[in-house]
Amino acid sequence: MPNASSRGMFAASVEYGPSFVLIACSGPATAAEICGALAFGAEIARRDGRTLFLFDLLAVDFEGTAQERQEMGRYAAAVMGTVRRLSVAVSPANLTHEAEHAAREAGLDICSFTSLPEAIEWLTA
Numbered sequence: 001m002p003n004a005s006s007r008g009m010f011a012a013s014v015e016y017g018p019s020f021v022l023i024a025c026s027g028p029a030t031a032a033e034i035c036g037a038l039a040f041g042a043e044i045a046r047r048d049g050r051t052l053f054l055f056d057l058l059a060v061d062f063e064g065t066a067q068e069r070q071e072m073g074r075y076a077a078a079v080m081g082t083v084r085r086l087s088v089a090v091s092p093a094n095l096t097h098e099a100e101h102a103a104r105e106a107g108l109d110i111c112s113f114t115s116l117p118e119a120i121e122w123l124t125a
Helices: 031-047 066-079 098-104 116-124
Strands: 011-016 022-027 052-062 086-091 110-113
Touching: 011 031, 011 086, 022 031, 031 052, 031 066, 052 116, 066 110, 086 098, 086 116, 098 110, 110 116
Parallel strands: 022 052, 052 086, 086 110
Antiparallel strands: 011 022
């Protein structure tokens, strides 16, 4: 039975590129789903030794608070510790930089963008 706060299906998938790993997410999400996707990427980094990650969140509907965004940023830094660079693509409506700033303060080299080409360019520079 779905959680009462569930608004639909959230999905996370992975694609391995030659220089980075793409984690593509879609659907309605709470901080729990986003952190789950981060943990998914962290396990790939740990097991496969990958150091460059792109999280495509363009198709994610997230309505979290500033505090939740900051918590997600700190969580990203904690679990993605072996990752050299992490790039995030989000819709313009979700680009607040709160998670990014919290992750940077915690030591993660991360940058957010509103398009995949920009996110890829920064990640692979």
